[in-house]
Amino acid sequence: MKGKPTSFDIAYRAGVSQATVSRALRDSPLVSEDTRRKIKAIAKEINYKVDKHASSLRRQQAETLAVLLFEDPTSDDSLINPFFMSMLASITRSCARAGYDLLISFQQLSDDWHADYQDSHKADGLILLGYGDYLTSESKLSKLAEQGTHFVRWGPSVPGQAGLTVGCDNVQGGRLLTEHLIRQGRKRIAFIGDASLHCPEFLDRHRGYVDALKAARLKPSADLLVTAADSTEQVGHAAMATLLARGKPFDAVFAASDLIAIGAMRALSERGMRVPDDIAVVGFDDIPMASFTNPPLTTVLQDTRLAGELMVATLINLIEKKRPAENAMLPARLIIRRSCGASLVATANVKPGR
Amino acid sequence: MKGKPTSFDIAYRAGVSQATVSRALRDSPLVSEDTRRKIKAIAKEINYKVDKHASSLRRQQAETLAVLLFEDPTSDDSLINPFFMSMLASITRSCARAGYDLLISFQQLSDDWHADYQDSHKADGLILLGYGDYLTSESKLSKLAEQGTHFVRWGPSVPGQAGLTVGCDNVQGGRLLTEHLIRQGRKRIAFIGDASLHCPEFLDRHRGYVDALKAARLKPSADLLVTAADSTEQVGHAAMATLLARGKPFDAVFAASDLIAIGAMRALSERGMRVPDDIAVVGFDDIPMASFTNPPLTTVLQDTRLAGELMVATLINLIEKKRPAENAMLPARLIIRRSCGASLVATANVKPGR
DNA sequence: GATGCTGATGAAAGTGCTGTCATTGCGAGC
DNA sequence: GCTCGCAATGACAGCACTTTCATCAGCATC
Numbered sequence: 099m100k101g102k103p104t105s106f107d108i109a110y111r112a113g114v115s116q117a118t119v120s121r122a123l124r125d126s127p128l129v130s131e132d133t134r135r136k137i138k139a140i141a142k143e144i145n146y147k148v149d150k151h152a153s154s155l156r157r158q159q160a161e162t163l164a165v166l167l168f169e170d171p172t173s174d175d176s177l178i179n180p181f182f183m184s185m186l187a188s189i190t191r192s193c194a195r196a197g198y199d200l201l202i203s204f205q206q207l208s209d210d211w212h213a214d215y216q217d218s219h220k221a222d223g224l225i226l227l228g229y230g231d232y233l234t235s236e237s238k239l240s241k242l243a244e245q246g247t248h249f250v251r252w253g254p255s256v257p258g259q260a261g262l263t264v265g266c267d268n269v270q271g272g273r274l275l276t277e278h279l280i281r282q283g284r285k286r287i288a289f290i291g292d293a294s295l296h297c298p299e300f301l302d303r304h305r306g307y308v309d310a311l312k313a314a315r316l317k318p319s320a321d322l323l324v325t326a327a328d329s330t331e332q333v334g335h336a337a338m339a340t341l342l343a344r345g346k347p348f349d350a351v352f353a354a355s356d357l358i359a360i361g362a363m364r365a366l367s368e369r370g371m372r373v374p375d376d377i378a379v380v381g382f383d384d385i386p387m388a389s390f391t392n393p394p395l396t397t398v399l400q401d402t403r404l405a406g407e408l409m410v411a412t413l414i415n416l417i418e419k420k421r422p423a424e425n426a427m428l429p430a431r432l433i434i435r436r437s438c439g440a441s442l443v444a445t446a447n448v449k450p451g452r
Numbered sequence: 453m454k455g456k457p458t459s460f461d462i463a464y465r466a467g468v469s470q471a472t473v474s475r476a477l478r479d480s481p482l483v484s485e486d487t488r489r490k491i492k493a494i495a496k497e498i499n500y501k502v503d504k505h506a507s508s509l510r511r512q513q514a515e516t517l518a519v520l521l522f523e524d525p526t527s528d529d530s531l532i533n534p535f536f537m538s539m540l541a542s543i544t545r546s547c548a549r550a551g552y553d554l555l556i557s558f559q560q561l562s563d564d565w566h567a568d569y570q571d572s573h574k575a576d577g578l579i580l581l582g583y584g585d586y587l588t589s590e591s592k593l594s595k596l597a598e599q600g601t602h603f604v605r606w607g608p609s610v611p612g613q614a615g616l617t618v619g620c621d622n623v624q625g626g627r628l629l630t631e632h633l634i635r636q637g638r639k640r641i642a643f644i645g646d647a648s649l650h651c652p653e654f655l656d657r658h659r660g661y662v663d664a665l666k667a668a669r670l671k672p673s674a675d676l677l678v679t680a681a682d683s684t685e686q687v688g689h690a691a692m693a694t695l696l697a698r699g700k701p702f703d704a705v706f707a708a709s710d711l712i713a714i715g716a717m718r719a720l721s722e723r724g725m726r727v728p729d730d731i732a733v734v735g736f737d738d739i740p741m742a743s744f745t746n747p748p749l750t751t752v753l754q755d756t757r758l759a760g761e762l763m764v765a766t767l768i769n770l771i772e773k774k775r776p777a778e779n780a781m782l783p784a785r786l787i788i789r790r791s792c793g794a795s796l797v798a799t800a801n802v803k804p805g806r
Numbered sequence: 807g808a809t810g811c812t813g814a815t816g817a818a819a820g821t822g823c824t825g826t827c828a829t830t831g832c833g834a835g836c
Numbered sequence: 837g838c839t840c841g842c843a844a845t846g847a848c849a850g851c852a853c854t855t856t857c858a859t860c861a862g863c864a865t866c
Contacts, residue, residue: 102571102573104821104822104823105822105823106822114845114846115845115846115847116822116823116846117823117824117825117845117846117847117848118844118845118846119823120822120823120824120825121824121825121845124824128843128844128845129844129845130843130844130845133844133845145571145599146571147568147571147572148572148822148823149509149572149573149821149822149823150505150514150572150573150574151504151505151506151508151509151514151573151821151822151823152505152509152821152822152823152824152851153822153823153824154505154823154851155503155505155506155509155821155822155823155851155852155853156822156823156824156825156850156851157823157824157825157851158851160504160505162555183537186556187558190556190557190558191558194557194558199555199557199574200555200556200557201516201553201554201555201556202540202544202554202555202556203544203548203553203554204541204544204545204548214501217456217499217500217501218501218502218503218504219456219503219504219505219852220504220553245499331744360744364744367746386741387740387741387744390685390714390718390741390744390745391744391745391746392721392745392746458851458852458853459852459853460852468815468816469815469816469817470816470852470853471815471816471817471818471853471854471855472814472815472816474852474853474854474855475815475854475855478854482813482814482815483814483815484813484814484815487814487815502852502853503851503852503853505851505852505853506821506851506852506853506854507852507853507854508821508853509821509822509823509851509852509853509854510820510821510852510853510854510855511821511853511854511855512821573822
């Protein structure tokens with residue numbers, strides 16, 4: 099046999115028409131059980147697979163999703179937020195389970211990637227990861243939505259937004275961590291992050307932090323708020339240096355991400371300060387690294403597996419219109435390790451430091 | 453306009469035939485400069501993109517590559533070897549640059565994924581990551597090769613292998629690390645890894661280790677060899693426990709991967725042993741985590757960016773047959789941090805512990 | 807004036823599949 | 837015996853492109 103086998107080859111061998119082959123392979127009820135079995139057997143024997151392009155062209159759908167992962171243009175390849183990576187793993191699996199293929203592309207936020215995937219019919223829908231600030235990119239997203247492109251974004255949902263989002267309850271996460279620190283007897287808890295609209299996740303985490311402080315009749319202080327716009331170790335290190343330079347006393351630090359927390363801990367240890375004895379530190383994300391730091395980092399787990407599954411499910415609902423698709427918010431889960439100064443023995447809900 | 457625009461829409465607007473539109477958009481020399489410009493302008497205006505499926509069907513090529521990432525079925529989602537992740541980033545970029553799309557799929561080694569991608573014309577070629585032991589899967593690979601599937605594998609090249617490989621010079625890396633430890637005055641260097649054929653990378657690293665010892669007139673001792681078949685933190689921790697339990701003296705440990713090294717360091721620190729003062733530790737891979745451990749891990753960098761680029765380039769050469777495609781081996785690069793006990797000041801070629 | 811050439815274009819076949827419509831064979835119902 | 841219905845199948849028209857082959861005008865050559 100020359101070239102890849104086609105449905106005609108099977109039809110010839112089975113002594114039926116090519117149309118019947120197509121029907122049999124798609125499990126149409128229009129073919130008899132006998133014929134179906136015969137055709138499937140032959141298909142298997144000659145290693146036949148339905149041609150993706152012909153099928154997609156005819157049916158006008160790609161059965162493919164695309165993940166666009168946006169990254170900070172300055173960041174090092176090797177430092178891609180591991181958080182997105184574990185989400186990616188979950189997405190690939192959910193896609194496969196749903197019978198969709200998955201295209202992947204790493205994009206710069208500045209790129210004009212618009213609609214390429216859907217316009218060219220490469221993908222039926224888009225998953226947007228790391229899209230950053232919703233506000234500054236709103237116009238792009240509304241344009242996408244206008245064109246009828248199906249997409250789901252990871253991040254907090256914003257009133258009036260274009261498209262759907264799946265996100266984590268950052269307010270709750272912030273509250274959990276702060277409450278936990280307060281329970282450990284910490285009174286002066288600094289916050290490293292960004293309380294502006296620039297990063298809505300950080301904003302929500304900060305809101306949870308403030309909520310918890312107020313509930314405990316503690317006052318959030320501007321002295322203990324340091325801006326860290328990016329989620330990198332370097333930024334965390336610098337922010338901690340800034341905080342220390344202010345000379346205001348504090349006994350705990352809430353870093354808006356694990357990477358920031360890791361950088362902050364490095365700054366502390368360089369100055370001979372002990373975590374958690376002198377300063378308790380907590381992060382956010384539960385990246386794999388968090389359990390290997392010294393001390394292991396108390397943080398909040400965003401369930402990446404569930405997140406990936408939900409994003410895929412939501413997107414497919416959007417595409418197939420069989421079920422309604424809506425925004426989703428995942429609960430945050432406190433992961434207590436040693437950096438917060440808790441005694442592990444007494445605490446429930448513990449994920450060990452491995 | 454209803455539905456996505458097609459090349460006929462453009463043809464109509466431009467007052468030319470549809471064939472001319474197709475030619476113009478593919479920059480065929482057969483159309484005049486004027487016509488081409490006009491057509492491209494219209495295409496841009498109505499946001500037209502060539503339909504991927506129609507084009508692929510007609511041209512019988514997908515302009516798509518697929519990455520199959522094989523993973524240990526037992527491993528946690530969040531612990532996907534970060535090493536492959538940074539490679540993945542590089543692969544996505546190289547693909548995009550070459551005008552190929554990239555499909556991604558996480559596979560269990562046991563899955564019968566064979567040829568699905570190429571048989572169904574989803575992809576023109578395969579990139580195999582984490583394929584593990586070549587020997588046990590040789591039959592699958594030869595079958596692939598027989599069917600004419602183009603693929604490139606990450607890993608050491610094996611004589612008589614099916615398909616092409618891009619890999620890192622693991623022997624050289626092992627030698628570099630061991631020589632470095634010896635230069636620091638370490639005499640009894642343990643090896644945690646697997647010196648069997650099960651994992652060819654580990655085997656090669658061990659070979660480099662033995663080479664370096666012999667060159668320094670030191671004797672590799674079976675007492676100081678511990679098997680660690682998988683590259684995980686847990687396995688490293690257990691292996692170190694085994695080594696310590698033997699009670700044989702040693703002053704350094706060569707872990708066959710960073711994750712193993714991190715586990716080993718945890719085991720040491722649990723027993724109150726100091727790294728590097730009591731025991732020097734080195735790893736292999738330079739995963740992002742390696743610079744954040746305490747102390748930061750001395751290791752060998754495999755240039756994932758270059759690796760990704762090379763794999764894509766090799767695969768495309770294979771597909772397009774324009775240039776010869778051949779196996780490639782990347783040089784290993786020593787990254788000196790603190791876990792080996794070197795004084796950083798005196799040493800060249802240092803990547804700081806950040 | 808016939809021929810050949812050249813550069814640009816159009817017509818049309820083909821790519822492999824899916825879904826609609828037509829056809830066939832056969833048993834039931836009248 | 838004839839129609840009707842039904843189940844199973846076949847014929848065929850796309851789907852949106854790419855590419856081969858044919859056409860054609862314009863110009864040069866003899």
